[in-house]
Amino acid sequence: MPTALVAPTEVGRIYGDVGLGEFRVSLAAPLERGEYLSVEDETRRPVLCQLDDVERRSDLNMERASQLARGAAIPVSESFFGKVRVVGYREGSVVKVPQIPFRPGSSVHRAGEELIAEVLGIRHNPVTGAYVGLLRGHNLRVELDINALVQRHVSVLAKTGGGKSYLVGVLLEEFLRHRVTCVIIDPHGEYGSIRYKSEHAPRDRARFGVEAQGFRDQVQEFSPDTSLNPEARPLTFSLGNLDARELLTFMGFTNVRSYLSPMKSLLEAAASANPDFTVKDLIRAARNVQEGGVSYESIAERLEYLDETRLLAPRGTSLSDLVVEGKMTIINLRGVAPDVQELIVTRVATSFFEQRKRGKIPPLFVVLEEAHNFCPQQGQAACSRILKTIASEGRKFGLGMCVVSQRPARVDKSVLSQCATQLILQVTNPLDVKAIASSIEGLTDGMTEMIQGLPIGTCLVTGGGFHTPLFCEVRPRASRHGGESVKIVPGS
Ligand SMILES: Nc1ncnc2c1ncn2[C@@H]1O[C@H](COP(=O)(O)OP(=O)(O)OP(=O)(O)O)[C@@H](O)[C@H]1O
Ligand SMILES: [Mg+2]
Incomplete structure (x- = not known):
């Protein structure tokens, strides 16, 4: 031969x-x-x-x-x-x-x-490995190190419809299998579907070695609006724990400052008359103010609206109900006004941070969907400060964060730069590509170009225990994906 x-x-x-x-x-x-x-x-x-x-x-x-x-x-x-x-x-x-x-x-x-x-450092680790997919073009399982994700934060970035929520769902399935405690800030109410088995028979389920599985027993959901989100339990706050500014935001005032002083005096008067005062007491007090003028009248009206929303209760949702070891809690904010969403995120994030510091709740992984709205690079959101604190100090206390956004350029840079693992799907906006390229070490010009043309289901992984950035074909979901794109014209 x-x-x-x-x-x-x-x-x-x-x-x-x-x-x-x-x-x-x-x-x-x-x-x-x-x-x-x-x-x-x-x-x-x-x-x-x-x-x-x-x-x-x-x-x-x-x-x-x-x-x-x-x-x-x-x-x-x-x-x-x-x-x-x-x-x-x-x-x-x-x-x-x-x-x-x-x-x-x-x-x-x-x-x-x-x-x-x-x-590359690709190896099977049954204890701390989160299996997210296969190395592109190969039969090698890409497993992210769960400890690296929780301790050093992670970002999931892509243009809208790029597959972020799908990939976050994959990560969460792995976290649930490893009994990692998680909380999802879910502005669109799309994560509840993780309870149910995926009905799709993905072409290559066998290639990826993924079986359909639902996680009903490990998932709980809370929402301020349970009529819109009937699978959720009510998320409530206790009136006694709110200050005047927070109460005005919950009431839907945008010009909080103009109502601050009358609200403060109403709260003081109500608390001195009865320490267990209710919203109804506040409404009565506002209506009773002589020569109150317009501001007291509109305060009374908004308080009535707030009373109907059931956001306030004599005893608010307790942290021990919200964070349960080995379980995933969805905070479904669908139907909640943006400024109220910010306030809810501020309150829950602050208590997670404070209670984690004291070791009162288990190590926790918090997923923040639509992060550009909660910690924007320009302008201020009520929750920006606590989210920046968690990004910079959370790892010391076992409080990890997953920042998800379709507009990386609009997410606070100090938050994004703290994410040691980045999962990047297709990004086309030049400003977003620039923001990503400047925040990742070892990204070549070729990789930056490739990010702009990635097919759905392929992501660039940087960090996560790997030596160099690598491309990964995301594995199919075991559970149902809740963020399906809506077709205007029915068809295949
Ligand atoms: N790895 C994948 N395999 C198969 N289908 C996928 C994959 N990733 C995403 N898709 C499909 O692409 C569509 C958009 O995905 P997804 O909802 O995750 O996008 P997104 O980036 O979260 O979008 P948005 O910015 O609107 O929240 C969905 O219909 C989903 O089923
Ligand atoms: Mg999404």
Whole structure:
């Protein structure tokens, strides 16, 4: 049998000037950007590399191309070139890059899965691994380290409809399997569906090794509006714990300042007459104010509205009901006005932080959907301050945060920069791409371009226990996804 001149895995040869971190390869056939390659260094040790850019060059000029268009038989000779990034080789727990550039002319091979897994740090960890999907183009399970996620926070970023909530659902399923206590701030009421088994039979459920599963026993849901969200238990606050400003926000006033002083005096008077005063007592007091004028009248009207919302109760929802070890609590804010949502987030986030500091509640992972509304880069939301505190200090107390947003450029930069793990799906807005590129170490130009064209279900993972950013095909959901896009015209 004749011996093959070229090894079957060889894809090309190094040419031109060779740098320590980057080189060019002449390819025998086109390869996809992002493909893992290997090259032997001076000591013949295989080093992992990644194709960062590909170019198809040809001798076809404009004139011959137009002859081709007119039907002429024009031969085209073409060749393929790639720009390759050196990832490195593993020595114990560290990944190193050779200190001598590869030799021009060296063979470049397709990397084997063993080398990829070893250098990237992909390994099965049944205790702390959250299985989110497969390494793109390979059969390697990408498992994020749950401790790294909780201790160092995580962000999930993509344009609208990019698959953020789907991916967060995958993460939460893993957290539930590992009995991690979680709270979801859910402005659209889409996470309750995690109780139920997924009805879809994803094409490649077998490839990913995922079985349908619902998590009914581990999920509880609270909402200030239980008529709109009937599966939820009421989320209430006790009147005695609110100050005048908070009460005015709950009442729906936008110009809180103009009503602050009359509200304060009403509260003081009601509390001195009866320490267990109710909203009805406040309404009566507001109506009784002589020469009260318009402000007392509108306070009384708004208090009546507040009384109907049932947001206030003699005893508010207790923290021990809200946070239960090993369970997931959904705070469903569907139907709640934005400023009231902010206030609710402020109150729950503050008590999580304070009680976690004292060790009164278990270590906790809080998911913040629509984070650009709760901790915006410009302007102020009532809850901005506590969320920034959790982002910077939460890890000391076992309070992790998952920041989810469709507008990364509009999320407070200090919050985003505290997220050591980033899960990025397709992002196209140039400002958002810029915000992401500036907040991730080790992101190459090629990867930044790839983020803009990612197909649904593929995400870039940075951090999470991995040495270098990698692309992951998100695994199918075991439970039902609640954020299905709504079709205006029915059809397939
Ligand atoms: N990994 C995936 N596999 C299959 N389908 C997916 C995947 N990710 C998302 N989808 C589908 O894409 C659609 C949008 O996903 P999703 O609701 O997660 O987007 P989103 O980024 O949260 O959007 P929004 O910004 O509007 O909240 C859904 O219909 C969902 O079923
Ligand atoms: Mg969503």
